[in-house]
Amino acid sequence: MATASVQAPNQERQRTVQGHTILLVDDSPTQVKRLQHLLSAEGYRVLVSRDAGEALAGMDVTQPDLVISDVVMPGMDGFELCRRIRDLKEASQLPVILLTHLNDPTHVLRSLEAGANYFISKPYHNGILLSRVAAALRREGGCCVAAQDGTVSCNYYGNRYAIAASKSQIIDLLLATYELAVEKNQEISKTQDALRRLNEELETRVAKRTAELRNTISELRQEIADRESAEECVRRLNRLHSVLSETSKAVVHIKDRKSLFHDFCRIAVDHGCFKLAWVGLLDKAGTMVQVAAARGSTAYLNGITITLDQEPTGSGPTASAIKNGSFYICNDFLNAANTAPWHERGREYGIRASASIALQQEGRVIGALTLYADKKNYFDRPQVELLRQMGADISFALGNMERDDRRLAVERALLQETSRRLQEREQHAQKIEYLAHYDPVTKLPNRFSLMARLAHSLELAKRCSNRLALIFIDLDRFKNINDSLGHHVGDQLLFQVAGRLLESIRSADIVARLGGDEFVVGLPLIRSNVSAAHAIGKIQHALCQSYYVEGHELSVTPSIGISIFPDDGETVQELMKNADLAMYHAKAGGRNNFQFFTQEMNQTVQERLVLEGDLRVAIERGEFLLHYQPQVEMSTGRVVGVEALLRWQHPVHGLVAPDRFIPVAEETGMIVAIGELALKAACRQLASWLAEGLPPIRVSVNLSARQFRQDNLPAVLLDILRETGIGSHLLELEITESSAMDNPAEAILHLQGFREMGVELAIDDFGTGYSSLSYLKLFPVHRLKIDRSFVKDIDTDTDDAEIAAATIALAHTLGKEVVAEGVETEAQCRFLQGQRCDIVQGYYFSRPLPPEELVPYLRNTPVPSPLTRA
């Protein structure tokens, strides 16, 4: 076979499409559509005929350049059409391509027989079909051309083949090839059929499975819905139980209607999850429902009107429940006709269903409880049951409350009556009690009460070894006032006397009226008989002032008798009797005076009062003077100081020793003025000695406890130092150990202040008190003065000797000097010297001397022998 060159199919087609018309003959619209689309896209004009006869009849009109026809068609088939075209005069050369299925090899033979130019098996390849179309339009006899020498030249996709085989060989080969192709095609068809069947089966299965899945899904959906509904049901039931349990509790413990309604609404909303719950009560006229309590979306109720008339506002759920005395359920709130007046606000607040239950109190409908839910059809049977139960609970509680109220009212009335009677009885009893213990005229305790109180005070006095003074007071000539001005004036006078007595005494004291014009005052806790005398002085003074009663100026004087426990009696009766006796003595002695029960006591107290009076005068007149006792330094025998000791030059009694008047001055407070006088006098004296040319010595001045505590003492001291001009180091202040230890912390502060002024300090009477060592070391003093009671027997009593020795050692350890006072003998002096005592003072060296004698003493007296030897 000869080889032929073939042009590229695309270029080849390009040349042939211009102006060519192709007639498609096929009864299958699908095949036509596909081919038409393929050929039009290549630029061919495509005509279509569904029927071979019709195509043949219109051939002279359509004048196609090429016919492509299906083989199997109703009526005329493709072979017949091809045969008839070949019989046409003008179109006998018209190229015809037949499309056949590769399922029957006879189709090839019949195509050749009918004169078809090409046959193309279905399904065809687009490229092959277009290439055949182009070849047919160029009127080529296919890819094969018969040569002159009888061979066939075949141009197959650019390669030329020269085939010398005979036609029969070629047709045999064609048939063999076709058979093979048919066989393959049949296999493919079978495979396709099998595939289709499998596909169909698969589709059936998928459809079945899909249907099954759809069923399952819908079942699952149903199950979920069922479960959700069951869960919602459980939730609601739980809420119901919670509501019921809470309402039961509320019914038990709530005692008033307001709280009950509020609590039920609260429980419904908080535990029942209702949107809103409210209690409406009928007004007095029974025509309107008024909100009594609400919880939840309470704004829904703002300005709401619910009536019980025939108006639309009178036929809603609440009104209906009240009217029928039962309950009313509205499960479609927004669409129900009778809720029309509230549709708008219902929509605004998300209300979809409501339920109301009438509230009854002892069989009378008083209002309704209404609950709102945010779901349509919310109120099912259990909810309604809940509502009914809540209504029943409220009604039950209201009934109880009413009964309780009635019972309480009765009880209250009874209680009030009982309490009034009790009060009356108590007031009566108090009055009796008062009259039993108090005097109605003066309001003071009476005799009975007095005896009881005195017994108690006496008991305490005995237990604490205290004294107790009993003062009997009788008003002089009171009888005259009573007789002349009447009892009512006398009573008022007695009342005023009682007031003055109360003002004159301390709170712990006792005042009572015995009867008539007799009063008794009891003074527990008195320190001395003199203290009693002072109290009496105050009483006398108070009672002697004028009284004003009903326009009369009256004056009375008291006659007073005093008895003192333990001196004048051991019992209250004894003390009363003796005070009474003393009072008679006072009256007998000329009235307006007082008498102690015993004569000695009278004398002592009188003397004491005289002394106090004299002391006052002495301060005014300056009757005090100072004596000075030298203080000798043991190491040198030199007089290093003097102690200023106070004396009182009494105009009658001569020189009075301080022991006699200083305690009185202390008690009365006069010591402050006296002490200041002494301080000034001592400093002035020293200034005068210094001025006379005496060598500087220290002057010691005693400070009393009261003086030491005086806040202005530092200022007084500064004034004196400034006035006298003496160096502060030349002044020594002596405070007793007991006044330092009375309040050690305060004492330290005071001493510190003096020390800062440069004044020297000494603790006097050391050893007689109870100095705490811890405080002692904190006291900023320069010296300790061993009390003379320890010095007295220092050379004979080992205890005293040891105390003195220990005191000296202790003082030295603390960096302080020691002054021994009351040194009377050489032996005492030697002992103290042996113990390294720093300074000595006593009669052995000199008695306290008046200032004029001290100067010669200082100038002329030799150093005593023990000290010279030292």
Ligand SMILES: Nc1nc2c(ncn2[C@@H]2O[C@H](COP(=O)(O)O[C@H]3[C@@H](O)[C@H](n4cnc5c(=O)[nH]c(N)nc54)O[C@@H]3COP(=O)(O)O)[C@@H](O)[C@H]2O)c(=O)[nH]1
């Ligand atoms: N607050 C004030 N108290 C003062 C003042 N002046 C004195 N007093 C206190 O009075 C108490 C008695 O004093 P007085 O009678 O003067 O006795 C003093 C000495 O005379 C006495 N003394 C001195 N040496 C001896 C002696 O050898 N033997 C002996 N039997 N007595 C002697 O001791 C008194 C001094 O005591 P004291 O003050 O403790 O150093 C007396 O407690 C004075 O404190 C005053 O101005 N203010």
